[in-house]
Amino acid sequence: MPLVARRTMLRIGAPIAILVVVGAVLAGRELTSTAASAAALKAAAPVATVPIEAATAQRSDVPVYLTGLGTVQAQNTVTVKSRVDGQLQAVSYQEGQDVTAGQVLAQIDPRPFQAALDQAKAAKAKDEAQLTNAQLDLQRFENLHQYATVQSVDTQKALIAQIQAQIEGDQATIDNAATQLSYTTITSPLNGRTGIRLVDQGNIVHATDTGGLVVITQLHPITVIFTLPEENLPDISAAMAQGTLQVFADTRGDEKPLDQGTLTLIDNEIDQGTGTIRLKATFPNKSNTLWPGQFVDAKLLLRTQHDAVTVPATAVQRSQDGLYVYVVKPDGTVDTKPVDVDRIADGVAVIQQGLEAGDRVVTAGQYRLQPGTHVEIREAAAASRPAAAPGA
Structure with missing residues (x-):
């Protein structure tokens, strides 16, 4: 390369090299300053909390509970039926009324049954009069024993015995007629609550009717039948041997308390189809929070873990x-x-x-x-x- 050209390149390259070096120095200083600022900001920032x-x-x-699905059942349920045939003259209860044992519920026309009772009483009075006359004849025969034969005396005694038997039959007829007459007044057999009236006043009812007049359910006390897995049976039996177990009835879903009772029965067999055991609890149900047919959660208090x-x-x-x-x-x-x-x-x-x-x-x-x-x-x-x- 000519000497003149080489000198020309040296004059141009020197300023460029100087500029590159100066730029590198400035860039290094800027990076150092940025890193220092970031570290300072990081040190000053608060720790994040959650x-x-x-x-x-x-x-x-x-407390340790065993919970099972239960069904409320009335302690006693009675379908009140007529035991005689006749016209229903009066209905003395209101639907949904609380009734007591012996309270009159309905009245059937009693006149045919009263007539049968009067007829039975008249037959007995007739036979009693015949008995009195036969006894007097026997007394006359005995007083005239010298003139009366032994056969006539024995015949008279047999007649008296026959009439006495007739009187006993008359009394049985009277008792039966009185019983039939009493059936015309229908009373409640237990304390409970009446349901919907099944027969209205004025209808003819029969002793063979299947529907009945009304259904009465006993609500106080009331029972709950519930099931638990069979593997809980040994623990329940052991706990029952120690004393009475408490059972709590709650509504399904929201577990609202309804009543508190006691466990009264473990069924005598396990359901092989479901592998569960049935249990029965009794509740006082003073506030009528339990109702026959209602589904509840029955919680059996097995023990308390201290x-x-x-x-x-x-x-x-x-x-x-x-x-x-x-x-x-x-x-x-x-x-x-x-x-x-x-x-x-x-x-x-x-x-x-x-x-x-x-x-x-x-x-x-x-x-x-x-x-x-x-x-x-x-x-x-x-x-x-x-x-x-x-x-x-």
């Missing part, structure tokens, strides 16, 4: 490794803790192992948590004071 709800694990006495650790059921989480809870640590962070749950029912979990009374557990907001996350307890859950809860 809002949660929490509750405190507590020790309490927890000094158990309980938390709200929402605190218990499930993973592939088992059950766990998020525990709030004193520094405001959370950590996971595996637990053994005895049972969960009615929104309360009974912890067998893993927690102690006083531990704070997260009851809502777990989906945003991981071990070490800072949390803020916004509002304590209503279940932070877990009540005694039933277990299935």
